[in-house]
Amino acid sequence: MTTVLTYVERDGDTLAKPSRETLTFARSLAEAHGWGLDAALVGDPTEGSLADLRAQGVATVHALVHDHLDDDAAPAAVAEALVQLHTQLGPGVLVGPGTDHGAEVMAHVGARTDLPLAANCTTAAPADGGGWDLTRVRWGGVLLEDAHLEADVALLTAAPHQTAAQSAGAPGAAELSTFKPELDDALHVTRVKERATRGGGISLATAPVVISGGRGVGSAEGFGILEELAELLGGAVGCSRVATNNGWRSHNDQVGQTGTRVAPDLYVACGISGATQHWVGCMSSKKILAINTDAEAPMVTRADYAVLGDLHELLPALVEEVKARRGVG
Amino acid sequence: MALNILVAVKRVPAPGAKIVLTEDAQRIDTKHLGFTVSPHEECAVEEAVQLTGQHGGESTVLTLGPEVAEEQLRTAISMGINHGVLVATDDEEWDAIATAAALTDAITTLEAERGAFDLILFGNESADAGNYQVGVRVAHALDRPVVSGIKDIEVTGDGVTMKRAVDDGFEVMQLPLPAVAAVKEGINLPRYPAMRGRLIAKKAQIRHITPEQRQGGLSRVRLRHPQQDQTETQILGTGAEAAPAVARIFEEVGLL
Ligand SMILES: Cc1cc2nc3c(=O)[nH]c(=O)nc-3n(C[C@H](O)[C@H](O)[C@H](O)COP(=O)(O)OP(=O)(O)OC[C@H]3O[C@@H](n4cnc5c(N)ncnc54)[C@H](O)[C@@H]3O)c2cc1C
Numbered sequence: 001m002t003t004v005l006t007y008v009e010r011d012g013d014t015l016a017k018p019s020r021e022t023l024t025f026a027r028s029l030a031e032a033h034g035w036g037l038d039a040a041l042v043g044d045p046t047e048g049s050l051a052d053l054r055a056q057g058v059a060t061v062h063a064l065v066h067d068h069l070d071d072d073a074a075p076a077a078v079a080e081a082l083v084q085l086h087t088q089l090g091p092g093v094l095v096g097p098g099t100d101h102g103a104e105v106m107a108h109v110g111a112r113t114d115l116p117l118a119a120n121c122t123t124a125a126p127a128d129g130g131g132w133d134l135t136r137v138r139w140g141g142v143l144l145e146d147a148h149l150e151a152d153v154a155l156l157t158a159a160p161h162q163t164a165a166q167s168a169g170a171p172g173a174a175e176l177s178t179f180k181p182e183l184d185d186a187l188h189v190t191r192v193k194e195r196a197t198r199g200g201g202i203s204l205a206t207a208p209v210v211i212s213g214g215r216g217v218g219s220a221e222g223f224g225i226l227e228e229l230a231e232l233l234g235g236a237v238g239c240s241r242v243a244t245n246n247g248w249r250s251h252n253d254q255v256g257q258t259g260t261r262v263a264p265d266l267y268v269a270c271g272i273s274g275a276t277q278h279w280v281g282c283m284s285s286k287k288i289l290a291i292n293t294d295a296e297a298p299m300v301t302r303a304d305y306a307v308l309g310d311l312h313e314l315l316p317a318l319v320e321e322v323k324a325r326r327g328v329g
Numbered sequence: 330m331a332l333n334i335l336v337a338v339k340r341v342p343a344p345g346a347k348i349v350l351t352e353d354a355q356r357i358d359t360k361h362l363g364f365t366v367s368p369h370e371e372c373a374v375e376e377a378v379q380l381t382g383q384h385g386g387e388s389t390v391l392t393l394g395p396e397v398a399e400e401q402l403r404t405a406i407s408m409g410i411n412h413g414v415l416v417a418t419d420d421e422e423w424d425a426i427a428t429a430a431a432l433t434d435a436i437t438t439l440e441a442e443r444g445a446f447d448l449i450l451f452g453n454e455s456a457d458a459g460n461y462q463v464g465v466r467v468a469h470a471l472d473r474p475v476v477s478g479i480k481d482i483e484v485t486g487d488g489v490t491m492k493r494a495v496d497d498g499f500e501v502m503q504l505p506l507p508a509v510a511a512v513k514e515g516i517n518l519p520r521y522p523a524m525r526g527r528l529i530a531k532k533a534q535i536r537h538i539t540p541e542q543r544q545g546g547l548s549r550v551r552l553r554h555p556q557q558d559q560t561e562t563q564i565l566g567t568g569a570e571a572a573p574a575v576a577r578i579f580e581e582v583g584l585l
Contacts, residue, residue: 072500075477098461100495103454104477107462111469116426116546119454119461138459138552142348143357146550157461189474190502197498205496209584233584241368244515251515252494257456258368258514265582275346277456287582289575290562298346304560305578309568317569321576325585 002035003089006058007082007096007105010041013048015056018097018158020165023056025158026095027168029124035092037172038062040085040179042069042078050174057168062179069181072192075101079108081181088179091153093124098157106157118149120159137162140257140280161263161284202236204253209235209266212255212282213243216271216292216311220248225315226270232322238262238282240272256281270311274299291315332386332484334377335439335446337432337464338370338405340398341457354551356422357457366401368514369452375519376482376512377450378409384484387411389446391435393428395420399535407522407530414439414536422458426545429466435538436471448489451511453477468509475509476502480516 006026008019015023023039030037039053040062053061064081068074082105086094094109096102098120110117118124122144124134132149137159204210211230213223223237230237239249241256255262257277267285272278274290274297282288283302290303291311300306307314342362349358366374377388390405392398393416402413416435423431440446449471451464461477468475481492481499489508492499494515522530565574579585 076475100453100478100493103461104465107465107477108469110425110462111466114426116424117460117462118547120459133550137555139344139348139457140459141555142344143350144553144555146553148548148550150544150546150548189504190476192493192500193503194501195498196492196501199498203496209579209582233579235584245518247518254515266578266584273346276344276348287578289565289578301562302557302560303562305563305565305575307565307567307571307575309566309571313569314571314575317572318575321572322579322585325576 002033002092003038004030004035004093004095005082005086005089006037006039007094007102008039008041008053009097009099009101010046010049013046015049015052016097016099017165018099018102018160020052020056021160021163022095022097022102022158023053023058024165025121025163026093027057029093032125038089040064040082042073045176050176054171054174055167057170057172058174059172061174061176063176065178065180066183068183068188068191074188074190075104076108076190077183077187078105079112080183080187081179082109083112084181085179093154093156095156095158098159103157106155110155113153113155115151115153115155116149117155117157118147119157121156122159122162124154124156139276141283142276142280161261202234204236204238204255204260204262207236207262208264209233209268210238210255210262210264210282210285211235211268211270212238212240212272213270214240214272215242217243217248222312223248225319228319229315229322232319232326235264240278269299269303270315272299273297274302330384330484330486332381332384332447333444334381334386334388335391335436335449336370336373336377336388336405336410337391337449337451338366338374338401339392339452339455340364340394340401341367341455348554350552350554354553355549356552364397364400366404367452367456369454369512371519372514372516373450373452373512374405374408374410375517378520379517380448380482380484382409389414389439391432392416393418393423393431393540402535403530403533404522406533407526408520409526412536413533414538416538416540418540418542423542424545424547425460425462425466426547427543429463429470430543431540432463433467433470434540436467438538445507447506448484449473449507449509451509453511453513464509464511471509473507473509474504475511476504477511479510479512482510482512482516
C-alpha cells in the first residue's frame with residue numbers, strides 16, 4: 001500500500017500546530033486514495049504528541065533514533081534519516097510542514113534524492129497521466145499556482161495557516177516503531193552548538209493581540225504609545241518594513257512576507273497602507289482594525305473595523321479609555 | 330584571512346497593493362511595475378560587502394535570469410560588490426532543480442578560474458516563487474555544509490559562526506569554510522548605494538555565462554488569486570472620539 005509519510009515537529013509536550021495542519025493536509029490526500037498515513041519525528045514522542053498523532057488518524061509513528069538526532073540535530077541529518085525511512089516504506093508521498101525548519105529539512109531531502117520538491121502546497125493529488133497535480137502558494141500567499149510535479153514520489157511541504165488542523169473521523173493506532181538510520185559523521189557538521197533565548201516579553205507569533213505600526217507612526221519614539229497599548233492588553237508590538245528600514249524597530253518585529261506571520265485574535269494596523277507583502281503576514285488574524293487617515297488604503301478596505309483618522313490623536317485617547325475601563329472593571 | 334564571497338540573487342517584480350495577472354495567467358503583469366532584488370538577497374549582498382570590508386578579499390554577485398537582470402547585478406555592484414555574473418536565460422522562470430543545476434555549473438566554472446569561494450550566500454527564499462531549496466541543492470552538489478534562516482554571520486579564522494533565528498531566540502552553528510548560507514532579512518540593514526558606487530556599477534563589465542537547462546520536474550499550469558472573503562469594513566469614527574467604540578471591540582474579542 002502507498003504510504004503518505006509526514007514529518008512532524010514537537011512543541012514541548014504536544015505536536016506543533018503547523019505539524020497538525022500538515023497531518024490534516026496529508027490525511028485528506030491519503031483518505032482520497034485509500035492510502036496509509038504515517039508520521040516520523042525526531043527522538044521518542046511524548047505522551048501528548050502521541051495523543052495528537054492518534055487524533056490525526058496516524059497509523060504508525062516512526063521515531064527517528066540516533067545519537068545525533070535530537071533538538072539540536074542538523075537538518076541534513078534529519079533529511080537523510082527521512083530518506084532512508086521513506087526508501088524502506090516504498091514509493092509514495094513525503095510531506096513536511098512549511099515552517100522554517102520543515103522547509104530546510106525537506107530541501108535537504110530534495111537535494112539528497114535529486115527529486116523535485118513542491119514547497120508550500122495547499123492541495124495535491126495524483127495526476128491522470130502520471131505525476132502529481134498540486135496547488136502551491138507564491139508571494140508568501142498572495143498568489144496561488146496550479147502546478148504539475150513530474151515524479152513518482154511526491155516531495156511536498158504543506159503551506160502554514162492554509163489547512164485548519166482537524167481531528168480524523170476515527171483516531172489512528174499511532175503504533176510506535178523505532179527507526180535507526182545510518183548517518184555519516186559529515187552530516188552533523190551543521191548541528192546546533194548553542195542556543196540564545198531572547199527571553200521575556202510576549203512573542204509576536206503567538207500574542208493574542210498585535211499593535212502594529214508603519215510609516216504613519218513617524219519615528220522610533222512614536223512607537224512608545226503602541227508599546228503602552230500593547231502592554232495594557234497583554235499583546236506584542238509589530239511593524240511594517242518601512243518602520244524596520246527606517247531603523248525605528250528591530251526586524252524581529254516586522255510582520256509580513258519577509259518578517260513574521262501572525263494570527264492573533266485582533267491585529268491593529270496603525271499607519272500601515274496594507275501592501276500585499278505586509279498583508280500576507282497579518283491576513284490570518286481573526287479580526288483586523290485599521291487606523292489610517294486614508295479611507296482608500298487597502299488595509300482599511302480589507303479590515304473588519306477602521307478608524308479613519310490620525311493615529312497620534314486616537315492612540316493616547318485609547319490608552320486612557322482602556323485604563324479607565326480597567327480601573328472600573 | 331581575506332575572503333572570496335559569492336552572492337546569488339534573483340530579480341523579482343515589486344508589486345504594491347494589488348497583483349495583476351496576464352491574460353494567459355502564466356505570470357504577473359509587470360507593465361507598470363519596477364523590479365528589485367528579493368529582500369533576503371539584498372541583505373545577503375550587504376552582508377558580503379560588510380564581510381569583505383572587515384576581512385579583505387572580494388565579492389561576486391551571480392544571478393540566473395533574463396538579460397534585463399543585469400539591472401539587479403548593477404544594484405549589487407553599486408552597494409560594493411566587485412564582480413557581476415549573469416547566467417542568461419530566456420524570460421521563463423526556471424524551477425528549483427534547473428536553477429540550482431545551472432548555478433552549480435556557473436560556480437564550478439568561476440571557481441576553476443579564480444579559486445574557491447569561501448562563502449556562498451543565498452536568500453532564504455525568493456520573494457516570488459518561494460521554493461526554499463535552491464541554496465541547499467547547490468551546496469549539496471558542491472558537497473559543502475549549508476544552513477538556512479541565517480540572521481548573523483561571523484568569520485573566525487578558518488571557520489564561520491552562523492545564527493539561525495527561531496521563535497524565541499537564536500540557534501548557533503559553527504561551520505568550517507568553505508560554507509554556504511541562506512540568509513534572511515534582518516541580518517543587517519542594506520545600505521543605500523552612494524553616487525560613487527552607482528558610477529562604478531554603470532561602467533562595470535558583466536560576465537555572461539550560457540547555461541544548459543536541466544528538466545526539473547515542477548511546471549506551472551496557471552497562476553490565480555486566492556478566494557478572498559469580502560469583508561464590509563465597519564467604520565468606528567474619525568479620531569479620538571472613536572476610543573470608546575474601539576475599546577468595545579477589545580471587549581468583544583476578549584482582551585478587556
Ligand atoms: C519582496 C518584498 C517583500 C516585502 N516584505 C515586506 C514585509 O515582510 N513586511 C512589510 O511590512 N512590508 C514588506 N514589503 C514592503 C511593502 O511593499 C510596503 O512597502 C510596506 O509594507 C509599506 O509600509 P507602510 O504601510 O508602513 O508604509 P506606506 O505604504 O507608506 O503606508 C503608510 C500608511 O500610513 C498612513 N498614515 C500616514 N500618516 C498617518 C497618521 N498620522 N495616522 C494614520 N495613518 C497615517 C497612510 O495613509 C498610509 O496608508 C516588501 C516588499 C517587497 C517588494
